[in-house]
Amino acid sequence: MRNILNENDRQQILARINKVAMDSTRLWGKMDPNEMLCHSADKIRLALGEKKSGYNNNVVKSAVLRTLVLWGLPAPKGKVETFKELKQGEGGTPVTNINGDKEILVEKINKFVAKPATESLPVHPAFGKMNFDQWGRLIYIHLDHHLKQFNC
Numbered sequence: 001m002r003n004i005l006n007e008n009d010r011q012q013i014l015a016r017i018n019k020v021a022m023d024s025t026r027l028w029g030k031m032d033p034n035e036m037l038c039h040s041a042d043k044i045r046l047a048l049g050e051k052k053s054g055y056n057n058n059v060v061k062s063a064v065l066r067t068l069v070l071w072g073l074p075a076p077k078g079k080v081e082t083f084k085e086l087k088q089g090e091g092g093t094p095v096t097n098i099n100g101d102k103e104i105l106v107e108k109i110n111k112f113v114a115k116p117a118t119e120s121l122p123v124h125p126a127f128g129k130m131n132f133d134q135w136g137r138l139i140y141i142h143l144d145h146h147l148k149q150f151n152c
Helices: 008-017 033-048 057-072 098-115 130-150
Strands: none
Touching: 008 098, 008 130, 033 098, 033 130, 057 130, 098 130
């Protein structure tokens, strides 16, 4: 399964991020391309412990959701509520400029990949406790979803 920790998968994602432009066509949702870049970086900030979000689930529901998502069940487009800490206009990181925000996203990807796999990781607000590989898989899935949103 694809994972941001895999060099080939990561290089493909980085190439797709490079294709994002302000005039990239949004296929669904409300964010513009620059907001998507900031939102995606915020998801990785969550994995790095740089952004906090409370655990909003129960253990059984978390385990079921985590398994479904990590094994490839696609999120229904426009139907998943974003946590306020990651939502543009609420708790999400404000946009600056598209090239700067691309650089920040790439920096966060590289920082996560360089993180020692043995370090403790924060609890995901919906999926609960996850290991390094699971976080890497989730980051890949999230980036892939939003890059497809802008046909990149």
